[in-house]
Amino acid sequence: MKRQLIVAGNWKMNNNYEEGRELIKKVREMLQPSQVLVILGTPYIHLMSAQSMTTDMSNLKLAAQNCHQEVSGAYTGEISAAMIKSVGADYVILGHSERREYFGEDDALIAKKIDTALANGLRPIYCCGEKLEVRESKKHVALVSSQLEAALFHLSPEQFKEIIIAYEPVWAIGTGLTASPEQAQEMHLAIRKKIGKKFGADLADGTTILYGGSCKPNNANTLFSQPDVDGGLIGGASLKADDFVAIVNSF
Ligand code: PEP
DSSP states (O other): OOOOOOEEEEEOOOOOHHHHHHHHHHHHHHOOOOOOEEEEOHHHHHHHHHHHHTOOOEEEEESSSOSSSSSSSSTTTOOOOOHHHHHHHHEESSSSHHHHHHHHOOHHHHHHHHHHHHHTTTTEEEEEEHHHHHHTOHHHHHHHHHHHHHHTTTSOOHTTTTEEEEOGGGGGGTSSSSOOOHHHHHHHHHHHHHHHHHHHHHHHOOOOOOEEESSOOOTTHHHHSSTTTOOOESSSSGHHHHHHHHHHTTO
């Protein structure tokens, strides 16, 4: 099955309004038509202007970096999935390791967020991945398997079709350490097999699995050349238009 190739940027908490507009302008000028779907994961404040700056681009979509698990209500300071959808974003990054680490999010909570995102028409980009000590004790595949089970395996096959997976080894995020192509492939294949056992081979074959963790223009090609790596979730390098677009062009 032909899978959708994706390069998604995660700006994290960077760029004020003007800086964000400038970055989007540069990215749109540099992007060539291609089979790769580009997703910009911006802070909430940028989504509306990003949408109006990119409505004519069928290969560029927008993601929020989080949403609340409840539909609406007295949750001061929070943003709902429906609000995100209403400004033109189609995707939401959920389960990022920074949300797990600094905001205490666990897979039970992330599972609720996944449900709410799907119910409101957002496609989740679900992040999973192990810390260094887990890899060193060779329990990384078991750990990621348990993350998938806890956050996603309650879904129906129809719901699961909407999920994009991002394998992001925590030790590689923002550190300059990248998983080797072999390490990425080992995990991506394990993830695909795990999905296959639960949802069947067709669904597993059709699931886009991204790699994230210090992916840069100089290593994207070898990572994306692996048979089960369908693109990347890009943090630091998504803040520079030329680096980000070079990664988009790395297949
Ligand atoms: C991320 O935040 O999802 C990420 C992969 O960051 P970086 O590319 O900076 O490691």
